[in-house]
Amino acid sequence: xxxxxxxxxxxxxxxxxxxxxxxxxxxxxxxxxxxxxxxxxxxxxxxxxxxxxxxxxxxxxxxxxxxxxxxxxxxxxxxxxxxxxxxxxxxxxxxxxxxxxxxxxxxxxxxxxxxxxxxxxxxxxxxxxxxxxxxxxxxxxxxxxxxxxxxxxxxxxxxxxxxxxxxxxxxxxxxxxxxxxxxxxxxxxxxxxxxxxxxxxxxxxxxxxxxxxxxxxxxxxxxxxxxxxxxxxxxxxxxxxxxxxxxxxxxxxxxxxxxxxxxxxxxxxxxxxxxxxxxxxxxxxxxxxxxxxxxxxxxxxxxxxxxxxxxxxxxxxxxxxxxxxxxxxxxxxxxxxxxxxxxxxxxxxxxxxxxxxxxxxxxxxxxxxxxxxxxxxxxxxxxxxxxxxxxxxxxxxxxxxxxxxxxxxxxxxxxxxxxxxx
Amino acid sequence: xxxxxxxxxxxxxxxxxxxxxxxxxxxxxxxxxxxxxxxxxxxxxxxxxxxxxxxxxxxxxxxxxxxxxxxxxxxxxxxxxxxxxxxxxxxxxxxxxxxxxxxxxxxxxxxxxxxxxxxxxxxxxxxxxxxxxxxxxxxxxxxxxxxxxxxxxxxxxxxxxxxxxxxxxxxxxxxxxxxxxxxxxxxxxxxxxxxxxxxxxxxxxxxxxxxxxxxxxxxxxxxxxxxxxxxxxxxxxxxxxxxxxxxxxxxxxxxx
Numbered sequence: 244x245x246x247x248x249x250x251x252x253x254x255x256x257x258x259x260x261x262x263x264x265x266x267x268x269x270x271x272x273x274x275x276x277x278x279x280x281x282x283x284x285x286x287x288x289x290x291x292x293x294x295x296x297x298x299x300x301x302x303x304x305x306x307x308x309x310x311x312x313x314x315x316x317x318x319x320x321x322x323x324x325x326x327x328x329x330x331x332x333x334x335x336x337x338x339x340x341x342x343x344x345x346x347x348x349x350x351x352x353x354x355x356x357x358x359x360x361x362x363x364x365x366x367x368x369x370x371x372x373x374x375x376x377x378x379x380x381x382x383x384x385x386x387x388x389x390x391x392x393x394x395x396x397x398x399x400x401x402x403x404x405x406x407x408x409x410x411x412x413x414x415x416x417x418x419x420x421x422x423x424x425x426x427x428x429x430x431x432x433x434x435x436x437x438x439x440x441x442x443x444x445x446x447x448x449x450x451x452x453x454x455x456x457x458x459x460x461x462x463x464x465x466x467x468x469x470x471x472x473x474x475x476x477x478x479x480x481x482x483x484x485x486x487x488x489x490x491x492x493x494x495x496x497x498x499x500x501x502x503x504x505x506x507x508x509x510x511x512x513x514x515x516x517x518x519x520x521x522x523x524x525x526x527x528x529x530x531x532x533x534x535x536x537x538x539x540x541x542x543x544x545x546x547x548x549x550x551x552x553x554x555x556x557x558x559x560x561x562x563x564x565x566x567x568x569x570x571x572x573x574x575x576x577x578x579x580x581x582x583x584x585x586x587x588x589x590x591x592x593x594x595x596x597x598x599x600x601x602x603x604x605x606x607x608x609x610x611x612x613x614x615x616x617x618x619x620x621x622x623x624x625x626x627x628x629x630x631x632x633x634x635x636x637x638x639x640x641x642x643x644x645x646x647x648x649x650x651x652x653x654x655x656x657x658x659x660x661x662x663x664x665x
Numbered sequence: 666x667x668x669x670x671x672x673x674x675x676x677x678x679x680x681x682x683x684x685x686x687x688x689x690x691x692x693x694x695x696x697x698x699x700x701x702x703x704x705x706x707x708x709x710x711x712x713x714x715x716x717x718x719x720x721x722x723x724x725x726x727x728x729x730x731x732x733x734x735x736x737x738x739x740x741x742x743x744x745x746x747x748x749x750x751x752x753x754x755x756x757x758x759x760x761x762x763x764x765x766x767x768x769x770x771x772x773x774x775x776x777x778x779x780x781x782x783x784x785x786x787x788x789x790x791x792x793x794x795x796x797x798x799x800x801x802x803x804x805x806x807x808x809x810x811x812x813x814x815x816x817x818x819x820x821x822x823x824x825x826x827x828x829x830x831x832x833x834x835x836x837x838x839x840x841x842x843x844x845x846x847x848x849x850x851x852x853x854x855x856x857x858x859x860x861x862x863x864x865x866x867x868x869x870x871x872x873x874x875x876x877x878x879x880x881x882x883x884x885x886x887x888x889x890x891x892x893x894x895x896x897x898x899x900x901x902x903x904x905x906x907x908x909x910x911x912x913x914x915x916x917x918x919x920x921x
Contacts, residue, residue: 430741431759432738435761443786450778452777454775454778465790
């Protein structure tokens with residue numbers, strides 16, 4: 244009788260260890276009993292992937308060989324430390340075998356990204372006409388961010404990405420990094436290869452959606468691949484190109500910074516070189532950091548939100564601050580408009596707008612959308628309602644209509660349930 | 666270093682004449698070094714791969730075989746030397762301008778697309794006309810006995826059939842050079858032998874100029890017309906499979 248050895252479990256949080264150890268590691272993942280498995284949407288994978296509930300959390304388990312499980316675990320951890328949007332590695336399991344001592348592949352466990360959706364699940368819903376474009380745009384931003392930190396993905400595709408709603412756009416997350424490589428800096432060839440792979444894979448992703456009847460036959464899958472190519476190249480050029488100005492045109496540096504901010508990036512470091520004649524400046528961004536609006540919102544309010552959600556909140560904060568009826572709350576006389584500094588204005592906006600909205604959401608509706616997206620949808624709903632009624636709608640009234648007329652009718656997206664279409 | 670000329674069969678010549686894709690690879694004084702490292706990852710070497718030849722780059726992890734493939738593919742820039750494909754210098758050419766295809770980078774097939782579409786969609790991305798795509802797909806599948814499953818979807822296929830489609834996906838692109846980097850190392854053992862046989866059959870059938878990296882000497886002997894032996898970033902020798910064992914033994918003697 245051959246001897247079996249216990250699987251080796253390497254968990255980030257020791258509290259997860261026992262629960263993970265209790266899973267049926269002696270069985271191939273494809274043969275796990277149904278009662279272990281959550282019904283979540285699956286993308287295309289070269290591996291068997293399943294979802295399990297551990298405590299009050301859902302983990303994705305991917306079966307792969309021991310060496311790759313460890314490697315991807317490490318890469319995802321580094322990407323997380325570099326603040327790249329990615330799924331969070333929780334554990335890897337090696338040294339698996341069946342009851343009859345037949346070797347089994349290892350496994351990588353990652354935390355399920357709440358409120359995220361694979362592209363296939365998104366296309367099974369009724370989507371805005373330009374949703375496909377926005378998914379591709381989100382992937383282009385993700386790819387540029389990955390390349391900035393020196394990550395060559397090697398298998399860029401919609402299938403290897405998860406998407407979260409981000410105001411009227413999407414935010415993309417790396418979900419499969421097993422082909423990836425981390426370098427100090429990418430070569431042009433590595434970036435070109437990622438783009439080449441992306442263009443082919445995205446066309447394939449869209450053709451498959453068409454074959455599944457999830458998008459209209461009129462959508463051009465080839466155009467989706469081209470769009471990524473152009474969106475990425477435009478963004479990359481703005482993030483990295485060296486510009487030459489006259490020494491009298493220093494204002495163009497401010498213009499460059501503003502353009503980067505509008506794209507959602509901050510300039511962490513800039514190299515300005517004056518030529519030998521002292522006539523022109525060479526300006527090169529050295530460090531560009533993403534999430535310009537998210538970080539500003541976090542600093543002002545403590546709210547964590549995706550970049551476009553944060554942009555919406557900051558705009559609302561500004562318009563709240565400048566509204567004719569804004570009197571500074573406890574800071575003002577209650578009668579006359581006052582000028583508050585940004586920090587005080589943010590605190591008031593939190594108390595008068597954000598918190599009343601979030602705390603008014605009934606418990607049974609909190610799984611509809613994540614808070615940042617709830618706020619964006621609320622602002623849009625209020626805007627449409629105000630236009631229809633030709634008047635400003637007071638915050639509490641707008642909240643009540645938003646919950647009853649809009650939010651309650653949305654599907655739950657916290658843990659998207661598999662509709663068997665995928 | 667011994668260079669052995671190889672024979673091209675009449676069938677291969679016919680296939681190439683029809684496909685119009687004769688390809689040689691010439692690596693001249695090629696070397697590579699990673700930034701901030703003292704020792705080169707690949708020391709300068711010369712290697713000529715004839716049209717339709719199957720050369721295996723054999724060596725342990727860290728021997729430089731993957732780096733050579735990556736330079737040929739355009740992922741790494743050489744420190745010195747040139748890369749010529751059909752006599753054209755592509756050393757600094759963009760990835761898309763080399764006509765080098767990495768096969769079996771992924772076994773994933775699109776579940777709702779037919780075999781025909783899984784094989785042909787990359788050609789659509791490359792802008793080929795529909796008629797040419799159809800001809801290429803049907804030509805390849807007829808030669809590998811898959812014509813009767815062209816309208817099936819991946820879920821209806823056996824594991825080996827899916828692997829065959831994954832490999833054929835690279836072949837239909839008719840690249841000048843096909844490269845593979847340890848493609849079977851992550852497969853379960855029962856599929857490895859079948860996949861190796863498939864790789865050899867397809868390469869011979871289509872006479873594709875091929876470079877294949879492996880750390881497994883048995884695989885190298887089964888596949889290669891010639892084997893390039895690499896050790897610590899140095900090309901030690903290029904030999905026919907029949908004398909592989911002797912060369913490996915001599916390398917081991919030197920290392921010890």
